[in-house]
Structures are given as structure tokens and as C-alpha cells.
Amino acid sequence: xxxxxxxxxxxxxxxxxxxxxxxxxxxxxxxxxxxxxxxxxxxxxxxxxxxxxxxxxxxxxxxxxxxxxxxxxxxxxxxxxxxxxxxxxxxxxxxxxxxxxxxxxxxxxxxxxxxxxxxxxxxxxxxxxxxxxxxxxxxxxxxxxxxxxxxxxxxxxxxxxxxxxxxxxxxxxxxxxxxxxxxxxxxxxxxxxxxxxxxxxxxxxxxxxxxxxxxxxxxxxxxxxxxxxxxxxxxxxxxxxxxxxxxxxxxxxxxxxxxxxxxxxxxxxxxxxxxxxxxxxxxxxxxxxxxxxxxxxxxxxxxxxxxxxxxxxxxxxxxxxxxxxxxxxxxxxxxxxxxxxxxxxxxxxxxxxxxxxxxxxxxxxxxxxxxxxxxxxxxxxxxxxxxxxxxxxxxxxxx
Amino acid sequence: xxxxxxxxxxxxxxxxxxxxxxxxxxxxxxxxxxxxxxxxxxxxxxxxxxxxxxxxxxxxxxxxxxxxxxxxxxxxxxxxxxxxxxxxxxxxxxxxxxxxxxxxxxxxxxxxxxxxxxxxxxxxxxxxxxxxxxxxxxxxxxxxxxxxxxxxxxxxxxxxxxxxxxxxxxxxxxxxxxxxxxxxxxxxxxxxxxxxxxxxxxxxxxxxxxxxxxxxxxxxxxxxxxxxxxxxxxxxxxxxxxxxxxxxxxxxxxxxxxxxxxxxxxxxxxxxxxxxxxxxx
Numbered sequence: 001x002x003x004x005x006x007x008x009x010x011x012x013x014x015x016x017x018x019x020x021x022x023x024x025x026x027x028x029x030x031x032x033x034x035x036x037x038x039x040x041x042x043x044x045x046x047x048x049x050x051x052x053x054x055x056x057x058x059x060x061x062x063x064x065x066x067x068x069x070x071x072x073x074x075x076x077x078x079x080x081x082x083x084x085x086x087x088x089x090x091x092x093x094x095x096x097x098x099x100x101x102x103x104x105x106x107x108x109x110x111x112x113x114x115x116x117x118x119x120x121x122x123x124x125x126x127x128x129x130x131x132x133x134x135x136x137x138x139x140x141x142x143x144x145x146x147x148x149x150x151x152x153x154x155x156x157x158x159x160x161x162x163x164x165x166x167x168x169x170x171x172x173x174x175x176x177x178x179x180x181x182x183x184x185x186x187x188x189x190x191x192x193x194x195x196x197x198x199x200x201x202x203x204x205x206x207x208x209x210x211x212x213x214x215x216x217x218x219x220x221x222x223x224x225x226x227x228x229x230x231x232x233x234x235x236x237x238x239x240x241x242x243x244x245x246x247x248x249x250x251x252x253x254x255x256x257x258x259x260x261x262x263x264x265x266x267x268x269x270x271x272x273x274x275x276x277x278x279x280x281x282x283x284x285x286x287x288x289x290x291x292x293x294x295x296x297x298x299x300x301x302x303x304x305x306x307x308x309x310x311x312x313x314x315x316x317x318x319x320x321x322x323x324x325x326x327x328x329x330x331x332x333x334x335x336x337x338x339x340x341x342x343x344x345x346x347x348x349x350x351x352x353x354x355x356x357x358x359x360x361x362x363x364x365x366x367x368x369x370x371x372x373x374x375x376x377x378x379x380x381x382x383x384x385x386x387x388x389x390x391x392x393x394x395x396x397x398x399x
Numbered sequence: 400x401x402x403x404x405x406x407x408x409x410x411x412x413x414x415x416x417x418x419x420x421x422x423x424x425x426x427x428x429x430x431x432x433x434x435x436x437x438x439x440x441x442x443x444x445x446x447x448x449x450x451x452x453x454x455x456x457x458x459x460x461x462x463x464x465x466x467x468x469x470x471x472x473x474x475x476x477x478x479x480x481x482x483x484x485x486x487x488x489x490x491x492x493x494x495x496x497x498x499x500x501x502x503x504x505x506x507x508x509x510x511x512x513x514x515x516x517x518x519x520x521x522x523x524x525x526x527x528x529x530x531x532x533x534x535x536x537x538x539x540x541x542x543x544x545x546x547x548x549x550x551x552x553x554x555x556x557x558x559x560x561x562x563x564x565x566x567x568x569x570x571x572x573x574x575x576x577x578x579x580x581x582x583x584x585x586x587x588x589x590x591x592x593x594x595x596x597x598x599x600x601x602x603x604x605x606x607x608x609x610x611x612x613x614x615x616x617x618x619x620x621x622x623x624x625x626x627x628x629x630x631x632x633x634x635x636x637x638x639x640x641x642x643x644x645x646x647x648x649x650x651x652x653x654x655x656x657x658x659x660x661x662x663x664x665x666x667x668x669x670x671x672x673x674x675x676x677x678x679x680x
Contacts, residue, residue: 227541234540235530235549242516242527249514252451254502254531254592263537309518373518 011377055271061309064244072168077137077276141273307369410459411483422484507594528591
């Protein structure tokens with residue numbers, strides 16, 4: 001038993017080291033190689049998507065609630081973030097169709113009036129303003145989740161999926177409504193709020209001294225995912241799993257279904273909202289029409305490919321998914337010539353064909369996703385134990 | 400004050416036009432082992448499901464520790480279609496708590512077809528049952544400020560597993576255990592919720608005579624140890640006759656007999672219900 005515990009720590013340690021290495025490597029690469037490389041777009045986007053995928057996994061994989069409202073909660077988060085951080089002086093120009101915004105404050109401005117506009121004061125107010133706005137984005141999404149959950153969480157499986165999908169579509173329509181233009185800017189984009197690029201450290205002339213634009217999303221997503229992992233491994237996480245495995249016996253053992261389902265739904269939506277805010281920072285404009293159900297399906301695909309019920313699976317899958325769709329398969333879209341001959345099939349749109357085939361192959365060969373319901377530490381532990389067994393066997397043979 | 404832990408009056412459960420339990424009244428006195436028997440389809444498990452809140456009885460009153468716990472009477476369409484006994488006796492405000500509220504009051508149960516959480520280990524299965532009574536909220540649990548509480552839960556769970564002889568399987572998946580041990584684990588899980596009344600739904604189903612014998616001793620042992628009152632459904636007559644203090648017999652949803660084991664054994668109506676009646680011509 002003691003040995004087991006030790007091995008557990010070893011696996012977690014390796015995982016933590018890998019995470020730290022990824023963070024350090026990102027910072028190093030960002031400051032050494034071409035900052036416009038697609039790699040960094042992929043890193044930023046996959047950090048955002050892995051957070052949303054993990055939040056969806058908390059709901060679908062760990063609590064057994066099949067919800068497809070993730071894009072809707074991301075939309076709420078993205079709009080909340082943007083509305084709360086657009087600087088007051090640019091609002092007039094962004095909301096020009098609606099003669100200005102009905103909110104005339106911004107967290108960043110608010111903090112800079114306290115901490116000052118220059119030097120360290122500017123940095124502190126940027127960080128605290130952005131963080132507060134991100135948390136607000138999560139809270140708004142969670143409050144909506146609580147309200148929508150009251151009627152909807154009585155439904156099961158497919159019916160819940162349809163209801164939440166409908167909710168996301170309704171939200172998207174409402175946010176494009178002209179009458180709300182003073183708040184949401186109608187169907188027009190919101191822009192001008194702080195993005196990841198604002199976290200690059202600049203000198204007095206505005207030249208970038210040290211790049212952090214890819215490190216920041218990784219860090220924020222990493223912290224959020226870490227919190228979700230803590231929750232999953234806590235008493236509440238176990239209760240969620242009990243609800244997933246068998247609702248009737250969970251209820252008979254004193255776990256309130258209404259309370260725990262609502263809790264899981266709210267927490268998942270909170271982090272989807274945070275993910276939405278990060279997505280807004282990534283895309284640097286927010287427009288309701290981007291948060292389609294296709295976005296939810298992308299995230300669902302990531303969850304399924306990574307393994308339903310595996311946090312590390314979702315993270316790995318989101319990187320692979322984004323890298324494949326945005327980066328590695330790009331060359332398939334361009335006509336290419338080898339020795340003066342045009343390579344057949346390569347043309348615009350062919351990328352998606354190959355991509356779909358790859359997804360089919362992955363789903364066929366990894367029925368339960370890349371990671372199944374295992375986590376990275378489990379995997380390392382198994383590898384370590386196997387090695388130990390092999391050495392023990394060799395030892396006995398020598399005797 | 401009566402010394403009844405559970406008091407049921409005129410409980411009727413009607414599904415559409417089928418009356419599964421009809422006007423059942425019974426008492427479960429504190430510290431006793433009470434059995435509910437009857438032929439297949441008599442409505443025993445339905446009665447259990449009503450007591451534990453899985454079903455909402457159509458009519459009747461259930462008191463737990465002398466306080467009304469569940470109360471209902473036929474309303475709406477059911478008022479016209481009601482076929483059971485004594486409708487409209489319990490016109491007070493309907494009480495129908497969810498199963499978790501009932502478990503919180505101190506009634507734990509096991510299931511006829513074992514319902515363990517299949518993706519969890521033996522240890523976790525018991526640990527989850529401790530969740531209900533732990534003093535924590537999701538924030539303190541997530542950020543580990545409930546470390547003391549968590550430690551207490553783990554220690555109590557381990558103690559319970561050692562006591563039930565399940566400690567050597569603690570890291571195995573619950574569903575990988577042999578059948579008899581799964582039943583025992585289900586009882587351990589129910590005990591972990593710190594009940595006053597334990598409902599056992601066919602605890603000896605699928606067990607051989609040897610295992611049944613052990614189970615009988617085990618049930619008596621946990622009653623002493625945890626100050627429990629036990630209410631059980633069982634088909635193994637030798638087990639029922641050996642351990643019960645009092646027996647209720649139901650058939651087609653209605654109570655047909657009650658009494659001490661020796662009285663039940665010679666009761667003609669019970670024998671008829673089990674073996675069928677030879678009709679004279």
C-alpha cells in the first residue's frame with residue numbers, strides 16, 4: 001500500500017515536470033524563434049480549447065450530464081469580458097452604430113485610476129483588471145447555468161443535450177439583437193479590449209522586450225484546469241462520479257441529485273465562461289456569430305478523442321486537434337509541384353477531407369479515446385511498475 | 400412515545416391501474432429484525448422503494464422516529480381511478496422527500512440487484528457514502544481546507560472495511576469482487592451513511608447455504624454493533640425464520656399475515672399464498 005502511494009507520487013511528479021517544461025519551453029521559444037509562427041497561434045488556441053474541453057469533460061465525463069451548451073456559455077464569458085474591459089475612451093468609436101455604450105467604465109481604467117497609468121501601475125492595473133473581468137465572465141456564465149439548470153437538469157441524456165443546444169442558439173440570437181445594441185453592439189464585433197499581446201513586456205518606446213503572449217493563456221488555462229482536477233479528486237468529484245455511475249444508488253446514499261447536478265453544471269459553465277473570455281483575448285474581436293453549435297461540436301470532438309473522463313486526454317487532444325486543423329495539415333490546401341508535376345488532389349479544402357479521415361481512424365482504433373478514462377500519472381505509474389516487474393523477473397532468473 | 404422506528408399506515412402504491420401495494424400497515428420496533436416476505440411480485444420491493452423515497456406512494460403515511468416522513472393521498476386524475484384501500488385519510492400537506500433526504504434522516508438500504516458504482520474502487524464506494532454527513536462545501540473540498548474532515552472520512556472508511564474484512568480488496572474495482580463480497584460491500588456502504596434503520600432487499604439472493612449461514616450471523620452482529628434496526632426482504636425461509644423477530648407477509652400488495660416466525664410457519668393463508676390453493680370441486 002505504501003509502495004502504491006509512492007508510485008502515485010512519482011507519476012504525478014513526472015506529469016508536473018512535463019507541464020512545467022511545456023510552460024518554460026513556450027516562454028523560451030516565444031522569445032527565440034519567429035513570434036509570428038503558427039505554433040504560437042496553435043498554443044494559444046489549444047490552451048483556450050483545452051480549458052473548455054476539460055470543463056465539458058467535467059460535465060459529460062465525470063457527472064454524466066450530456067450537455068451541448070458550451071458555446072453558449074463561452075459566448076456569455078466572451079461578451080462579459082469584452083464589455084467589462086473595453087477602455088472608456090474607445091467605446092464611442094466601437095459602438096458608433098448605437099451612439100455609445102450603456103456601460104461607460106472598464107475594469108482596467110478603474111484600476112489604473114488607483115494604481116496609476118505608467119510603469120508598474122499600468123501593469124498591475126492591466127493584470128488585476130483582466131483577472132477580475134475573467135472571473136466576472138465565469139460568474140455570469142455560472143449564474144446563467146444555474147437559472148437554465150433549474151428546469152433543464154430534470155432531463156436526461158439526449159433530451160438534456162437538445163435543451164442546452166437550444167439554449168446556446170437562443171443566446172446567440174439574443175446577443176445579435178439590435179435592441180440590445182447599447183450593450184452587445186448588435187451583430188457587430190467588439191474590439192479594443194486587452195488581448196494576450198498586451199501581456200508582452202515592452203520598453204518605454206513600445207518595443208517588445210520579452211514576449212509572454214503565449215505563456216499567459218497557458219498559465220491561466222493551466223491554473224483553471226488544476227482547480228478542476230482538484231475538484232474532481234475531492235469528495236465532491238467522487239460524488240459526481242457516483243451520480244454518473246448510478247443515479248439511483250447515489251441518491252440512496254444521500255447524494256442530492258438536484259444539488260450535485262446543478263453544482264457540476266454551474267462549475268463547468270463557470271470555466272466555459274472563463275474559456276470564452278480567453279477565446280475573446282485570443283481572437284481579439286468578439287462577435288456572437290462565431291459561437292455556433294459547430295464550436296460546441298469541435299469541443300465535443302476533442303473530449304471524445306481525448307477520452308471521456310480524462311482531463312489529460314482532453315488537453316492532449318485539444319493540442320493535436322488544433323495543430324492538425326490549423327497547422328500541420330495546411331500544406332494540403334495548397335497546390336504543390338514535385339519535379340514539375342502537380343501533386344494530385346492537393347487543393348483548397350482537401351485539408352478537411354484528410355482531417356475527417358484522421359478523426360475517423362482515431363475513433364476506430366481508440367474506441368475510448370486516446371487516454372480512455374486514465375490520466376497521465378496513471379500511465380507513467382504503469383510504465384514505471386512494468387519496468388520494475390521486468391527487473392524483478394530478471395533478478396529471479398539470475399538466481 | 401412508541402418505540403417504533405418505522406411506522407407505516409395504509410401505504411398504497413398504484414401504477415396506472417395496477418395496485419402494487421395496497422393499504423399496507425406495519426411497524427418496525429427499535430432494535431429488532433423485521434422481515435417482509437411474500438411470493439414473487441407481491442410488492443415487497445415496491446414497498447421498500449416507497450419507504451426510501453424512490454417512489455411516491457399514492458396514499459398513506461410513513462413515520463420515521465415518530466415524525467411524519469412521507470404522506471400522500473390520491474389527487475387529480477388518480478382520485479377517480481384510485482383502486483386501493485382507505486383513500487383520503489391523509490389529507491394533510493403531502494410530504495414526499497427525495498431519497499437523499501430520507502437517507503439523511505437515517506434510513507439506508509441495499510438493492511436487490513446490486514447497485515455499486517462500477518468505475519470506483521471498493522474504498523471509494525464506501526467513501527462516497529460518507530460524503531453526505533461531511534462538514535464541507537465544494538470550495539473547501541476543492542481547495543483542501545477540509546483536510547481534517549477528509550482524513551476523518553478516510554479513516555472511518557478504512558476502519559469499516561477492516562471490520563467487514565474487505566480491506567485487502569480496497570483498491571480493486573467494486574464490480575470485480577465475487578458476488579457475495581459485493582453484497583457485503585453494499586451493506587458496508589449503507590453502514591457508512593450512519594443509519595438508524597437498515598433496509599436489506601434480498602441480501603441472501605444467489606448465495607449458497609454456507610454463505611447464507613454466514614450472512615445470518617453477520618446481520619445479527621451489525622445490529623448489535625451499530626445499534627441498528629433491520630428491516631429485510633428475503634426469500635430464503637430458513638434465514639428469515641432464524642433471524643427475524645417478527646414477520647409480515649404480503650401477497651398481491653396486501654398484508655395477509657403477521658406474527659412471530661413460528662406462527663407464520665403454520666399460518667394456512669401463508670402456505671396457500673406460497674403453494675397455491677387446491678380448489679375443491
